Amino acid sequence: MTDRQPMVVELFAGIGGFRLATESLHLRTIWANDIDPKACRVYRANFGDGQLVEGDIAGLIGDVPAHDLLTAGFPCQPFSSAGKKLGIRDPRGTLFHVIVEILQRVRPQYFLLENVRRLLTMESGSHFATILKSLVETGYMVEWRLVSAADLGLPQNRQRVLLAGTRMSGRADIEPPVLKLLTPGELAASSDSTISLVAAIPNWVPIESHACKFPSWGIAAHGRFFCADLSHFDDAVPLSPLASFLETDPSPEFDFTEATKERIKSSTRVDKLVNGVHVLYNQGGGARMGYTVFGIDGIAPALTATASRHYERYKINGTYRRLTNVEYARLQGFPDNHCAGVAVYDQYELYGNAVPPPIARWGMERVLSKGIPVTAFSSAAANLLPLTYA
Ligand SMILES: C[S@@+](CC[C@H](N)C(=O)[O-])C[C@H]1O[C@@H](n2cnc3c(N)ncnc32)[C@H](O)[C@@H]1O
Numbered sequence: 001m002t003d004r005q006p007m008v009v010e011l012f013a014g015i016g017g018f019r020l021a022t023e024s025l026h027l028r029t030i031w032a033n034d035i036d037p038k039a040c041r042v043y044r045a046n047f048g049d050g051q052l053v054e055g056d057i058a059g060l061i062g063d064v065p066a067h068d069l070l071t072a073g074f075p076c077q078p079f080s081s082a083g084k085k086l087g088i089r090d091p092r093g094t095l096f097h098v099i100v101e102i103l104q105r106v107r108p109q110y111f112l113l114e115n116v117r118r119l120l121t122m123e124s125g126s127h128f129a130t131i132l133k134s135l136v137e138t139g140y141m142v143e144w145r146l147v148s149a150a151d152l153g154l155p156q157n158r159q160r161v162l163l164a165g166t167r168m169s170g171r172a173d174i175e176p177p178v179l180k181l182l183t184p185g186e187l188a189a190s191s192d193s194t195i196s197l198v199a200a201i202p203n204w205v206p207i208e209s210h211a212c213k214f215p216s217w218g219i220a221a222h223g224r225f226f227c228a229d230l231s232h233f234d235d236a237v238p239l240s241p242l243a244s245f246l247e248t249d250p251s252p253e254f255d256f257t258e259a260t261k262e263r264i265k266s267s268t269r270v271d272k273l274v275n276g277v278h279v280l281y282n283q284g285g286g287a288r289m290g291y292t293v294f295g296i297d298g299i300a301p302a303l304t305a306t307a308s309r310h311y312e313r314y315k316i317n318g319t320y321r322r323l324t325n326v327e328y329a330r331l332q333g334f335p336d337n338h339c340a341g342v343a344v345y346d347q348y349e350l351y352g353n354a355v356p357p358p359i360a361r362w363g364m365e366r367v368l369s370k371g372i373p374v375t376a377f378s379s380a381a382a383n384l385l386p387l388t389y390a
Contacts, residue, residue: 005026005027005028006027006028006068006069006368007027007028007029007030007065007066007067007068007069008022008027008028008029008030008067008068008069008070008071009029009030009031009032009064009065009067009069009070009071009102009106009108010022010029010031010032010033010071010072011032011033011057011070011071011072011074011098011099011102012033012034012057012072012073012074012075012095013032013033013034013039013043013052014034014036014039014043014073014350014353014354014355015039015042015043015046015334015338015339015350015351015354016032016042016043016046016047016354017073017332017333017334017354017355017356017357017359017360018071018072018073018112018114018355018357018360018364019032019043019046019047020333020334020357020360020361021357021358021360021361021364022071022360022364023047024357024361025361025364025365025368027069027364027368029047029051030051030065030067031051031053031063031064031065031067032047032051032052032053033052033053033054033055033057033060034052034054035054035055035056035057037054038342038346038350039350040052040054041341041342042338042339042341042342042350045340045341046338057095057098058095058098061098061101061102061105062105064102064105064106065106066106066108067106067108068108068109068110069108069109069110069111069112069364069367069368070099070102070103070106070108070110070111070112071111071112071113071114071360071364072099072111072112072113072114073113073114073115073353073354073355074095074096074098074099074113074114074115075095076115076116076118076119090130091130091131091134096131096134097134099111099113100134100135100138103135103138103140103165104138107139107167108167109166109167110164110165110166110167110367110368111140111163111164111165112162112163112164112165112360112363112364112367113162113163113165114160114161114162114163114355114359114360114363115160115161115163116160116161117146117159117160117161119131119161120144120146120161120213120214120215120216121213121214124211124212124213125210125211125212125213125214126210128214129207129208129210129214131163132144132207132220132225133207133208133223135163135165135220136207136220136221136222136223137223139167139168139169140165140166140167140168141165141166141168141174141175141219141220141221142163142164142165142219142220142221143163143164143165143177143178143179143180143217143218143219143220144161144162144163144164144179144214144217144218144219145161145162145164145179145180145216145217145230145363146159146160146161146216146217147159147160147161147162147233147359147362147363148160148233149332149333149356149358149359150239150240150276150299151233151235151236151237152235152236152237152333152356152358152359152362153237153240153333153358154240154331154332154333154356154358155239155240155241155242155244155245155298155299155300155331156242156299156300156301156302156303156331156332156356157275157276157277157299157300157301157302158302158303158356159302160355160356160359162179162359162362162363164178164179164363164366164367166367168221174201174221177217177219178366178367178369179217179363179366180217180228180230180234200226201221201222201224202224204220204224204225204226205224205225205226206223206224207220207223207224207225208223210225214227215227215228215229215230216228216229216230217229217230235362239276239299240299241296241297241298241299242278242296242297242298242299242300242331243296243297245327245330245331246296246316246323246327247324247326247327250321250324250326250327251324254321254322254323254324255319255320255321256313256320256321256322260313260320261320263283264281264283264293264313264320266283267281267282267283267291267293268281268282268283269281270282271295273297273298276298276299277294277298277299277300277301278294278295278296278297278298279292279293279294279295280292280293280294280295280315281293281315292313293313293314293315293320294313294314294315295314295315296314296315296316300323300331303323303328303331303332303348303351303352304352305348305349305352305353306348306349306352325339325344325347325348325351328347328348328351328352329347329351332351332352332354332356333356333357333358333359334351334354334356334357338351339351
């Protein structure tokens with residue numbers, strides 16, 4: 001790697017959650033893509049139209065230029081059962097496989113992928129096993145980690161899995177993990193941790209013989225993986241209360257209709273924190289989120305991409321309402337007016353689908369701590385742009 005600014009490609013760019021993180025780290029996005037016209041409109045309004053190519057990525061694979069870091073929050077799409085007889089699902093023809101094809105063709109040094117938590121558990125982990133197997137077979141060492149938006153200063157119970165990849169050219173390329181901080185004991189032994197990792201690989205589990213859901217952290221290389229459930233997030237910041245992210249005088253257009261308010265009258269008071277979320281009322285036996293009214297003494301449940309009032313019921317200072325588009329932006333870690341160019345109704349979906357920039361940035365900093373420390377990144381790192389808004 002030469003002494004220059006690392007170049008980033010952003011697939012499934014949406015409204016640019018990765019792009020905001022990239023900018024804050026002074027990295028250079030040279031190519032981005034999304035198929036959705038509204039997302040593209042927002043992306044261009046914020047970042048200009050120099051890098052974004054609008055269209056189906058399936059037809060653009062050959063256009064992706066050489067780069068150092070590939071980022072993608074790829075759509076979670078079921079794999080076909082064509083490969084079932086191999087004991088693992090077949091990713092061919094999926095949007096995930098587009099990523100694999102680009103890695104094969106362009107071979108960037110690093111990648112950082114993001115997806116929903118249930119990717120680790122869907123169909124007893126078989127989807128995630130397919131993903132790991134494909135990425136490892138492409139010649140990358142892969143590390144994954146579940147990261148919560150709440151741990152990074154956003155008042156939202158949103159957990160996302162990050163997959164970080166490093167290109168390998170041989171067995172000696174194995175590197176110590178970066179998404180998991182080393183314990184003091186591991187740190188003391190870190191001078192030979194690469195050697196011990198390589199030595200340990202034969203004892204790891206072959207990816208094809210995975211038998212159950214995958215836990216919150218793991219590492220995979222040479223067809224095998226090692227994993228652990230990590231209870232502690234090393235970089236956690238104190239929990240931010242939802243109340244401090246709310247608008248003070250939102251328009252009444254966000255208030256519930258009279259019919260919805262009538263229905264709420266038959267709800268049962270719960271008034272408990274569940275996973276940090278303040279559940280205020282629940283409707284007769286309704287465990288479904290749609291029947292819950294949330295309070296503001298905790299954090300918000302994961303924002304959804306739906307614009308339905310059904311899933312967003314809050315009692316805020318005596319008013320029953322849904323969150324506003326600006327509150328959605330804040331809870332996802334975006335500037336208030338990031339999606340100003342599209343209708344309020346459409347903003348919910350765009351924000352709800354996005355990667356919170358603080359999660360993207362945490363992953364990028366960790367990946368880049370591996371090796372990119374080309375001088376350009378190291379010197380820029382002393383002058384990071386803050387990811388703080390509002
Ligand atoms: C989970 S969202 C990623 C959002 C993005 N990380 C952000 O911060 O806004 C997935 C994105 O993939 C895009 N997408 C879906 N199918 C696509 C395709 N065939 N080609 C290009 N983009 C596609 C969607 O429009 C959507 O914006």
